[in-house]
Amino acid sequence: MRKKAVSHNIWGYIFLIPFVVVYLIFQFVPLASTIWNSLFENYRSGLNQIGPNFVGLDNFKEIFRNPDLWLYTKNTIIMWIACFIPQIILSLLLAAWFTDPSLRLKAQGFFKTVIYLPNLIMASAFAMLFYALFSVNGPINSIFMQLGILSQPFNFLQTVWSARGLVALMNLIMWFGNTTILLMAGMLGIDPSLFEAAEVDGATSTQIFIRITLPLLRPILVYVMITSLIGGLQMFDVPQVLTNTTGDPMRTTMTLIMYLNKHLYSKNYGMGGALSVLMFIVTGLLSLLVYRFSTEKKS
Amino acid sequence: MKKAVRMILSIALTAAMAVSLTACGGVTPASAPGTDAAAAPAATGGDTGKVFNIYCWNEEFKSRIEAHYPGYEATDATTGKIGDLTVNWVITPNQNNAYQNFLDETLLDQENKAVDDRIDMFLIEADYALKYVDTDYTLSVKDLGITDDELKNQYKYTQDIVTDSNGVLKGVSWQGCPGVLIYNRQAAKDIFGFDDPDKVQEKVKDWSTYNETAKAAKEAGYFMTSSFCDPYRVFSNNVSGPWVQDGKIVIDKNIDEWINYSKEWVDAEETNTYELWDSNTWAKGFYPEGKVFCYFGPAWFIDFSMSVDDEASIAHAGGWGACEGPQGYFWGGTWICGCSYSDNQDVVADIMRQMTTNEEIMTQIVKDDNDFVNNKPAMEAMAKDPDYKNEVLGGQNPLPMFCAGAEKIDLSNLSPYDQTCNEELQNAMRNYLNGNGTLEEAMDLFYKAVEEKHPELTH
Numbered sequence: 001m002r003k004k005a006v007s008h009n010i011w012g013y014i015f016l017i018p019f020v021v022v023y024l025i026f027q028f029v030p031l032a033s034t035i036w037n038s039l040f041e042n043y044r045s046g047l048n049q050i051g052p053n054f055v056g057l058d059n060f061k062e063i064f065r066n067p068d069l070w071l072y073t074k075n076t077i078i079m080w081i082a083c084f085i086p087q088i089i090l091s092l093l094l095a096a097w098f099t100d101p102s103l104r105l106k107a108q109g110f111f112k113t114v115i116y117l118p119n120l121i122m123a124s125a126f127a128m129l130f131y132a133l134f135s136v137n138g139p140i141n142s143i144f145m146q147l148g149i150l151s152q153p154f155n156f157l158q159t160v161w162s163a164r165g166l167v168a169l170m171n172l173i174m175w176f177g178n179t180t181i182l183l184m185a186g187m188l189g190i191d192p193s194l195f196e197a198a199e200v201d202g203a204t205s206t207q208i209f210i211r212i213t214l215p216l217l218r219p220i221l222v223y224v225m226i227t228s229l230i231g232g233l234q235m236f237d238v239p240q241v242l243t244n245t246t247g248d249p250m251r252t253t254m255t256l257i258m259y260l261n262k263h264l265y266s267k268n269y270g271m272g273g274a275l276s277v278l279m280f281i282v283t284g285l286l287s288l289l290v291y292r293f294s295t296e297k298k299s
Numbered sequence: 300m301k302k303a304v305r306m307i308l309s310i311a312l313t314a315a316m317a318v319s320l321t322a323c324g325g326v327t328p329a330s331a332p333g334t335d336a337a338a339a340p341a342a343t344g345g346d347t348g349k350v351f352n353i354y355c356w357n358e359e360f361k362s363r364i365e366a367h368y369p370g371y372e373a374t375d376a377t378t379g380k381i382g383d384l385t386v387n388w389v390i391t392p393n394q395n396n397a398y399q400n401f402l403d404e405t406l407l408d409q410e411n412k413a414v415d416d417r418i419d420m421f422l423i424e425a426d427y428a429l430k431y432v433d434t435d436y437t438l439s440v441k442d443l444g445i446t447d448d449e450l451k452n453q454y455k456y457t458q459d460i461v462t463d464s465n466g467v468l469k470g471v472s473w474q475g476c477p478g479v480l481i482y483n484r485q486a487a488k489d490i491f492g493f494d495d496p497d498k499v500q501e502k503v504k505d506w507s508t509y510n511e512t513a514k515a516a517k518e519a520g521y522f523m524t525s526s527f528c529d530p531y532r533v534f535s536n537n538v539s540g541p542w543v544q545d546g547k548i549v550i551d552k553n554i555d556e557w558i559n560y561s562k563e564w565v566d567a568e569e570t571n572t573y574e575l576w577d578s579n580t581w582a583k584g585f586y587p588e589g590k591v592f593c594y595f596g597p598a599w600f601i602d603f604s605m606s607v608d609d610e611a612s613i614a615h616a617g618g619w620g621a622c623e624g625p626q627g628y629f630w631g632g633t634w635i636c637g638c639s640y641s642d643n644q645d646v647v648a649d650i651m652r653q654m655t656t657n658e659e660i661m662t663q664i665v666k667d668d669n670d671f672v673n674n675k676p677a678m679e680a681m682a683k684d685p686d687y688k689n690e691v692l693g694g695q696n697p698l699p700m701f702c703a704g705a706e707k708i709d710l711s712n713l714s715p716y717d718q719t720c721n722e723e724l725q726n727a728m729r730n731y732l733n734g735n736g737t738l739e740e741a742m743d744l745f746y747k748a749v750e751e752k753h754p755e756l757t758h
Contacts, residue, residue, distance in 0.1 A: 045755050046430040046715055047403060068747070135579040136571075158572070158733040244574070245395055246726050249735035250744060265396065265752045 038273030059274035080232030082168035116177035127241035186220030438637035477704025480624030598671035
């Protein structure tokens with residue numbers, strides 16, 4: 001007698017269909033066509049279309065021949081680091097305070113909401129605001145001059161360190177709330193009995209933080225770092241609007257995606273595609289790293 | 300396992316996001332225009348649509364039509380009526396090239412549009428006129444039935460700009476844009492002790508006198524101009540060759556001269572490195588506390604750009620004066636083009652006729668809006684009219700100056716790349732003048748930026 005097996009697997013596949021369809025249309029097809037496009041010379045001069053002519057890997061060669069690619073990579077990384085280091089310190093501190101029951105913080109819900117709020121403002125609106133605030137005749141300069149800190153208005157957006165600093169600062173303000181919430185989730189996942197045991201043994205709160213919280217938080221920290229790096233590599237909206245698409249001064253705030261965007265002026269899908277494919281490879285490798293890290297933990 | 304699947308999917312998602320930025324629209328190559336667009340439907344007669352679409356980037360032309368085109372009725376902010384035809388204004392502000400991007404996409408897609416969605420008329424500026432004029436997307440003015448005789452009163456330069464490489468006129472303009480030096484009368488009194496246009500002209504009659512005046516202005520607490528870019532057009536309009544020659548970017552000696560002067564002015568703090576049109580910085584000079592001696596601009600600048608509606612502005616108080624300045628030049632202007640896909644070409648022709656050849660209407664535009672119109676007899680008559688006064692200029696009649704300037708404008712050195720070159724040069728030089736790089740580095744930046752936008756060019 002054969003037993004009739006009842007399989008419910010079919011429902012799993014049915015429920016997956018909407019995602020797969022959306023993924024195929026809006027992610028996979030564009031992805032494949034970008035790779036395809038990167039192999040062609042294809043741009044517009046005025047209203048005249050040039051190409052598409054198959055050129056093999058010429059677009060990639062052209063990109064690597066351009067020494068500026070490294071400048072833009074450097075800019076992106078510098079601005080990301082300048083944002084990420086203060087951000088992780090601030091977020092760790094806030095997360096530790098929020099999750100520490102002995103502090104009995106009041107109005108936690110309010111503050112958690114407030115630190116997340118900057119993320120809800122559109123980056124472009126936020127950048128416009130900073131552009132006005134820090135312009136040569138802007139309020140920041142007049143405050144500094146009235147306080148006697150500056151004798152001459154300081155050109156924040158035309159000085160390398162301050163322009164990069166402003167981009168980093170804005171990204172910091174926009175993203176520290178998000179990071180804090182991720183870290184809080186990680187900290188709340190740590191077994192409270194470990195903290196209690198440490199307290200019974202007479203450990204100070206600093207010791208508890210360094211010896212217990214941080215090591216157990218490591219997977220989350222790595223996750224936060226890598227996702228932030230991926231986001232950082234794609235940094236675009238803030239510097240684009242803040243510098244009015246120029247990447248001033250002397251393109252020291254021009255990120256990789258801003259450079260990509262420059263090629264879209266002439267609808268240069270070949271060069272744009274090639275740069276995108278390179279970004280895809282880097283981002284893919286970084287994503288693999290996160291994946292590797294989060295699976296290693298279990299084995 | 301579930302986790303693994305989710306992880307793979309999330310990796311794919313994140314990665315896809317990185318690249319989807321460029322992916323839009325890149326798959327199918329657009330059909331090359333110019334080759335087959337000659338067969339564009341010239342749908343005169345027969346079935347005509349009921350909607351007349353006008354593409355432009357600001358309210359200027361709309362307000363002219365509303366006030367002066369016979370039979371036009373405004374229904375709301377973006378639509379109007381001419382007879383039983385609905386006029387639809389599609390206004391896209393030109394920030395970051397948004398207007399041209401939108402116009403290009405729409406033009407290239409005309410064949411797939413319903414009759415009522417097709418562009419009937421669009422507006423262009425001198426800096427990129429050739430980009431559109433040299434294609435079959437623009438209608439020949441002669442084919443619209445407008446004769447040379449009707450156009451004879453227009454200034455020749457306004458026709459040169461929109462004449463294609465085969466000598467066919469493809470657009471018309473209602474305005475002329477000879478530029479002058481517009482000075483702050485109060486500043487002139489503070490610096491020289493007088494504000495009479497003829498006497499002020501003596502103080503700015505050539506570049507060396509101009510530089511002397513800049514020094515004097517600084518001593519009196521004024522910036523000569525708001526930005527080093529203000530006098531740019533005076534140099535760039537008097538070049539000896541176009542920006543691009545045989546696919547190569549060429550720096551004219553006049554441009555070099557502008558760069559050298561700019562360096563002097565900025566180093567001496569006689570001007571600033573502001574971006575043109577920036578309301579936080581550059582436009583502060585439209586108010587007394589901005590302490591700017593002069594701006595360079597044509598008629599539309601005086602009437603349309605200098606915050607005349609704001610009570611605190613110098614323009615509102617009539618505190619500006621105008622004189623010829625060191626050299627003649629022109630700046631900007633708006634041209635009307637008929638789109639070859641238009642299904643209402645008789646209306647296109649009539650708007651062109653009324654707005655750019657009808658002397659009566661054009662004279663009225665001068666009286667109401669202080670624009671400088673593209674009609675020689677009308678302007679010459681107005682120039683002699685003792686009753687005509689420009690309020691912004693404190694009652695001065697600047698028309699004789701504009702008339703003289705308009706005759707002298709020479710546009711043989713226009714190229715389709717002018718807009719890119721002008722914008723990118725000003726930006727690159729801002730970096731140089733702010734001390735962010737050497738002149739050589741700034742020139743590299745300029746070439747780089749232009750070649751990114753136009754991959755077919757070299758230097």
